[in-house]
Amino acid sequence: MRKCQVRELGRIGYGPALALQQELVAGRKQGTAPDQLLLLEHPHVITLGRNGHQENLLASAEIMDRAGISFFPTDRGGDVTYHGPGQLVAYPILDLREWQRDVGAFVRAVEQTIIDTLADYGIEAGRIPKLTGVWVGGRKIAAIGVHMSRWVTSHGLALNVNTDLSYFQYIVPCGLTKPVTSMVQLGVRVTLEEVSRTLAAHFGRVFDCEMLYEAPVLAAERENRS
Amino acid sequence: MTDVVMPQMGESIVEGTLTKWLKKPGERVERDEPLFEISTDKVDTEIPSPTAGTLVEVLVEEGKTVGINTVVARIESGAAVTPAAPAPAAPAPEAPAAAAPEAPAPESPAAPAPVAAPPVKASAPAPATPAPEAPAAAEAVAAPPVKASAPPPLPPVEEAPAEAAGPLSPLVRKMARENNVDLSRVRGTGAGGRISKQDLEAYIAQSAAAPQEATPAPVAAKPVAPAPAPAAAPVPYLAPAGQAKTRIEPMSSMRIKIAEHMVLSKRTSPHVTTIHRVDMTKVAKLRDRYKEQFKANYGFSLTYLPFITRASVAALRQFPLLNASIDGNNIVYHNEIHIGIAVALENGLIVPVIRSADEKNVLGLQRSIVDLAARARSRQLKPEEVVGGTFSITNFGSYGSLIGTPVINQPQVAIIGVGTVDKTPVVIDDGIAIRSICHLSLSFDHRLIDGALADQFMSKVKQVLENWSEEVL
Numbered sequence: 001m002r003k004c005q006v007r008e009l010g011r012i013g014y015g016p017a018l019a020l021q022q023e024l025v026a027g028r029k030q031g032t033a034p035d036q037l038l039l040l041e042h043p044h045v046i047t048l049g050r051n052g053h054q055e056n057l058l059a060s061a062e063i064m065d066r067a068g069i070s071f072f073p074t075d076r077g078g079d080v081t082y083h084g085p086g087q088l089v090a091y092p093i094l095d096l097r098e099w100q101r102d103v104g105a106f107v108r109a110v111e112q113t114i115i116d117t118l119a120d121y122g123i124e125a126g127r128i129p130k131l132t133g134v135w136v137g138g139r140k141i142a143a144i145g146v147h148m149s150r151w152v153t154s155h156g157l158a159l160n161v162n163t164d165l166s167y168f169q170y171i172v173p174c175g176l177t178k179p180v181t182s183m184v185q186l187g188v189r190v191t192l193e194e195v196s197r198t199l200a201a202h203f204g205r206v207f208d209c210e211m212l213y214e215a216p217v218l219a220a221e222r223e224n225r226s
Numbered sequence: 227m228t229d230v231v232m233p234q235m236g237e238s239i240v241e242g243t244l245t246k247w248l249k250k251p252g253e254r255v256e257r258d259e260p261l262f263e264i265s266t267d268k269v270d271t272e273i274p275s276p277t278a279g280t281l282v283e284v285l286v287e288e289g290k291t292v293g294i295n296t297v298v299a300r301i302e303s304g305a306a307v308t309p310a311a312p313a314p315a316a317p318a319p320e321a322p323a324a325a326a327p328e329a330p331a332p333e334s335p336a337a338p339a340p341v342a343a344p345p346v347k348a349s350a351p352a353p354a355t356p357a358p359e360a361p362a363a364a365e366a367v368a369a370p371p372v373k374a375s376a377p378p379p380l381p382p383v384e385e386a387p388a389e390a391a392g393p394l395s396p397l398v399r400k401m402a403r404e405n406n407v408d409l410s411r412v413r414g415t416g417a418g419g420r421i422s423k424q425d426l427e428a429y430i431a432q433s434a435a436a437p438q439e440a441t442p443a444p445v446a447a448k449p450v451a452p453a454p455a456p457a458a459a460p461v462p463y464l465a466p467a468g469q470a471k472t473r474i475e476p477m478s479s480m481r482i483k484i485a486e487h488m489v490l491s492k493r494t495s496p497h498v499t500t501i502h503r504v505d506m507t508k509v510a511k512l513r514d515r516y517k518e519q520f521k522a523n524y525g526f527s528l529t530y531l532p533f534i535t536r537a538s539v540a541a542l543r544q545f546p547l548l549n550a551s552i553d554g555n556n557i558v559y560h561n562e563i564h565i566g567i568a569v570a571l572e573n574g575l576i577v578p579v580i581r582s583a584d585e586k587n588v589l590g591l592q593r594s595i596v597d598l599a600a601r602a603r604s605r606q607l608k609p610e611e612v613v614g615g616t617f618s619i620t621n622f623g624s625y626g627s628l629i630g631t632p633v634i635n636q637p638q639v640a641i642i643g644v645g646t647v648d649k650t651p652v653v654i655d656d657g658i659a660i661r662s663i664c665h666l667s668l669s670f671d672h673r674l675i676d677g678a679l680a681d682q683f684m685s686k687v688k689q690v691l692e693n694w695s696e697e698v699l
Contacts, residue, residue: 050245050263050270052479067609075263077270079479102236103269132268148271149260170609178486 002209006200009040014072021154024093028152038091039196042083044069049078049145076155078145080171086162088195096151109206114142116202121188139181161195228277230299232292235266242266243291249281279303405430480574491636495671499631502666502684506647508694509533510662516698532591537690539584545683549616551637566615569602576602579615588698629665639671
């Protein structure tokens with residue numbers, strides 16, 4: 001059975017997490033690093049996908065700065081999104097050549113991981129055709145955005161556990177928004193740590209790999225966290 | 227020359243969006259060096275170059291979505307490096323190119339017959355030349371007659387393999403390239419119409435046989451050609467590419483968000499609109515009297531909008547259900563009144579919010595409206611200024627509209643639309659008078675608000691406006 005190392009990084013700045021991912025992707029491509037699943041939480045940050053348009057941001061850099069939100073253009077798929085406290089972020093660094101060379105299957109499997117996780121807490125979630133992500137009654141509970149290079153994935157999913165949903169309004173022009181929701185809004189109070197363990201277990205099942213927890217976080221990485 | 231194609235990223239993936247070229251035409255690229263990026267299903271992927279060489283031609287621009295296996299670029303292979311797919315016999319690709327201009331079928335259905343004749347003759351010795359060339363010439367020039375007399379399908383000779391249905395293995399792709407086969411002509415017998423190696427071999431064998439069978443066709447075509455001229459109908463295929471009747475351009479993200487919100491709102495709320503005619507004469511006179519002084523004092527004009535906002539606030543206080551929203555089976559009453567004012571932008575609209583509008587007088591409201599509108603247009607709004615509205619007003623009257631039926635700004639439950647204010651003859655106490663009339667529309671969410679309540683609300687708005695009593699300066 002393939003093995004996947006789980007790394008629980010706690011709260012980590014977007015920049016350091018991105019640098020770590022790039023390092024792990026390079027290692028994975030060279031075959032010096034195993035498949036890994038990074039589980040973490042970001043401080044308030046708005047990120048812009050490769051296909052995103054800056055015009056989706058109403059706020060100038062100073063305004064976001066004042067509100068304590070940082071901003072990163074990134075190379076993942078998808079448009080503008082928000083990450084912040086109370087949101088479980090999972091970044092799978094997988095070599096899809098050892099699983100299935102199929103981005104569609106990968107995205108569906110990530111969705112399935114989230115759907116199964118939510119089902120454990122009694123939340124019935126599902127897909128909406130053509131709208132990648134996981135939805136509960138027309139509200140988006142988890143977003144997906146992935147980058148791939150030589151079949152090695154990075155970035156991943158963001159699941160709203162007890163996220164302050166009002167922050168999503170920052171990225172939306174016109175006060176117009178697809179509605180979002182969170183586990184707590186649906187009446188489920190759980191800690192991020194608990195959900196992250198559940199999600200890792202389902203990830204292992206869906207991707208048919210053994211999840212290993214012993215990976216230590218390097219001291220240097222700890223210091224880099226902001 | 228190596229064709230670079232939109233790769234197939236998975237069984238279910240039939241197309242991809244080219245998001246970024248990492249090399250420019252003329253630049254050198256190494257084998258396996260990232261050449262471009264694509265996006266499929268929220269996954270962005272770097273695509274490495276299939277070969278080393280010089281990027282000579284980029285055929286798909288950034289932002290375009292094309293089917294898998296569509297040729298997106300051509301690379302002229304470097305001398306010393308990886309060989310490109312063996313070039314097809316030189317004359318082959320030229321054959322259709324030469325033939326095509328001589329088949330002006332689309333221009334006039336009658337003309338092709340005489341024009342078609344010489345090329346047919348020219349292609350008569352075709353059987354002697356390499357296999358693919360002959361059928362190509364025959365098809366390009368005399369397609370309808372050939373179709374009538376020669377049942378086997380004829381492989382066209384195109385340098386770029388067109389899109390084929392279903393995913394393809396690299397082997398099939400390579401074979402197709404080497405044999406110059408348009409895969410869209412090959413019938414796939416694999417799962418989901420997938421083209422297998424066997425399918426391709428069968429097709430190539432059949433094509434090789436075709437010229438012999440086809441030989442009599444051009445001969446037959448000559449006399450037959452004039453008659454079925456109108457049958458030269460598949461004109462659309464030959465229409466010049468440059469004269470498209472449509473232009474496709476991606477929506478801006480703002481437009482996509484607006485579209486989503488509009489559909490969401492219409493799907494969420496059963497909209498009902500009620501329209502009240504309001505006599506604005508008193509307000510108009512007040513406005514005329516103070517217009518100049520107002521402008522001199524504060525630096526901006528006095529419009530009707532702050533009056534209507536103020537009247538709406540008074541009515542919202544009296545009927546708090548219109549200032550509410552729905553959450554599941556609960557009614558959420560908002561104790562504060564935050565009024566969204568729709569502002570038209572060059573390519574969209576935005577609804578900045580006047581916070582605690584009930585704490586502002588006409589001057590304060592006008593100041594807020596001017597400030598929000600100006601900053602909306604220069605994109606200087608703060609994020610918190612476009613959220614949290616509890617009721618909205620949209621002023622389409624400024625564009626000349628008499629009456630509109632606005633869409634509710636979710637999760638609010640009502641919106642007032644303001645029509646133009648016009649001097650109109652009206653009947654008052656059996657006499658005809660000239661009054662400044664304005665039509666106010668209220669679109670409301672019929673899940674929460676009944677028609678009777680909506681009209682009581684509007685009567686209150688009307689009553690405040692028609693009996694205006696507050697100071698303006």
